[in-house]
Amino acid sequence: MTSLALHLDRTAPAPLGVQLADAVRDRVTDGRLRPGERLPSSRALAVELGVARSVVEQAWAQLVAEGWLEGRHGSGTFVAAGRSAGAAPRPRRPSPATGEAPLVRLDTGTPWIDPRHQGLWRRAWRDVAAATPPRGYDDPRGLPELRAELAARLTRTRGLEVDPDDVRVTVGTTDGLRHLLGALAPGPVGVEDPGYRAAVATVEAAGRRVVDLPPGAAGSDLRGLAAAYVTPAHQHPLGRTMPGAERLALLAAAREAGAVLVEDDYDSEFRYDVAPIPALASLDRERVAYLGTTSKSVSPSLRLGWVVPPAGLGARIDEQRARTHDAAPWPVQRAYLSLLREGYVDRVVRSARRTYAARAARVVEVLGAHLDGPVAGMYATVPLPADAARRARDAALAAGFDVPLLDDYCRSVPRSGLVLGFGGCTDAELDRALAAVTAALRA
Template sequence: MLPVRLDRARPTPLPAQLAAAVRGLVTDGTLTTGDRLPSSRALAADLGVARAVVEQAYDQLLAEAWVETRRGAGTFVASGETLPTTAPPPRPATREPGYVRLDAGTPWIDPRHLAGWRRAWREVSIAVPPRGYPDPRGLPDLREALAERLARTRGLTVGPDEILVTAGTTDGLRQLLGALGPGDVLVEDPGYRAAVETVRAAGRTVVDHPALLPVTDLAGCAAAYVTPAHQHPLGRVMPAADRLSLLAAARDADAVVVEDDYDSEFRYDVAPVPALAALDRSRVAYLGTASKSVCPSLRLGWLVAPPALHEHIVRRRTVMHDTPSWPGQHALLTLLRDGWVDKVVRTARRVYADRAPRVAAALAPHAQPAGPLAGMYSTWLTDPAPAERARAAGHAAGFDVPLLADYCRRADRTGLVVGFGGVTDAELARALDAIVGGLAEG
């Protein structure tokens, strides 16, 4: 029988729950091409539901090309060539169990690319691990592949030995903070909550700075953490004049600018904005991540630190063996070499380019966009009451919709942050219906 549980207490109809569960079993590899599904009679008996529930779910999956029927034989998982392109990616646990979270960081992975993911891990299984502890900077071949990719996609020309492989953005930020001298850290407000907590955990004071205002003074600060290519979560691109002002302030205060380049590859209105680090390698520490293009749970990223900090971090990593796991690095190397990451980014960019206008068309009559359409989420400004109504309506429909206020510390901004990466087209449509209903209620 299938490892499926249905919840009659949820607002989602039982046939839709069952169809979603089967899709999930296919995308996570539990069910593979050619696997035979239980008969509708047998599965209905196992789940304790009417046979019509299973038949409706199977009909939906058949219409979406997830399954195929063979006369006299039954229902089977469809061949890879016919699997649909609107499948949900393997999704990490949501913050609120039972809800689909429309967060700003879960990417969409085309299920047709899952074979490449599996192939990468098969290569890991037959590869010979390094003798003893791995290179503290990261796998040499991976750093070489990342250097090529940064030059090609971000206009950032660095050598492999200048790159440090990290366990994600916050890990890179943590290592930077450990190498800096005393001082506070300026962080955009509203801004990335994980960065704020990382700064505080390092024992440093967070200096709240209005996200849309230029930084002109960094006195007393050891660093400024910014997201210039796509301000998180308002979505604005940092203007050229503001970039120059920030760099000048950093030079005057002998501070470091920490550039979090978390989703710059997903521009679909214009070409990707060049990295801030390309303007001043001596002053800017560059953070990149595989979470938005590969998988958040892979927990890998990269850091290009200013030369004055690089050796300090390497020495510390050498003593503490503070490097990501070798298997994950080897898998990412294979995904880069095979062109898998490029393919995933291209297909995801097309999906986001299609979904962003759909979100805008639904929400524009009721809210104001905070920035241009880009990436896998958009932020919408509203008064507090409609934002709360929209969140409640989303909950009632099975969705967790983040509030903009949750990203603010001192900033007085309210609205919604609507992610559209880690959902199916059908889920997005239902979520938007609920959100619009909440916004229009008043």
């Protein structure tokens, strides 16, 4: 059993469980802890560190969910993944405490927001300050006015004809998925592989088994599944749009299996080659649950989304949320209502679409030889051999950019490459990141 020799700072702002998880993760990624090594039990390590056992259990659960550790029934907790013997050390990320510049994360979910529209953003929050909040617990379905605006917007932009009573406001996409899982019949849930890691974690946290499906669930037999989670508008993370024939085949498979399709409409508004493709749910409201979010258009930190459940599931969701007083925060709903009414959302989406089109063209210009399809949305997937992908990732880190690896999104299907987001950066930063990546690939 490996001794960790850790120190936790009780005066630091970070919780002890987070400190412990960070310390162990660092030891795994830099090679001090090797795959297969057994770690102390939560009870033993809690005694050694002088903390509650729950602190260690929290850290172990986080690292298991991230794939760094694995629990073996009756045997203990072991290192599941890390740097193999003889491999080059992974560059350490700069820490704000050292005075170094923080990394620019080029991920798939950080949007670009045109600063010219900040006035409307500030006005929305002034409207919140002037409004009168509800006297008690709010409607768990969400503000009626906001649901009306969302219903109209979904009809206009996504071809999804819904009424305000069909829409439920949530605390983001995974919150909407969590509510759907609580209303579904028992059974496992299919998720695309590679796919959205937060969706996998949400399904597992709900106590359901995850069944790996090919991207878009093309040709899949869905029998035995309660649901299948898909991203048809812009498959996450491969970037492919599901063709019409595959959409119809997927709907037929879901009907035959009696399964619900959960459509995460991931960055669907940011097509710049053609008009945004209508939502899958527009083809069958009885079989498809629709998930949307403000994260890709306004801000991930707003933590607001919506779900349009199929008939029959909405009442179950409402009953559960009413019992637990589970509702999206009123101030955030009220602010987003103002942002919609004042045209802020439409303006930032139009601005971002133009910016992403220009940045996608730059990515194609520099990395076109490595791409195997058109670039859309706010990221580009770059297939590469595993060693070339790691070399490019490490070069980007050394230049100050955190670029995710494609295999980070994979579970059972081996794929390698980079997933290069270009929303949460400036044009100059994107050029520097591309220069570092291409230099590493040439080497």
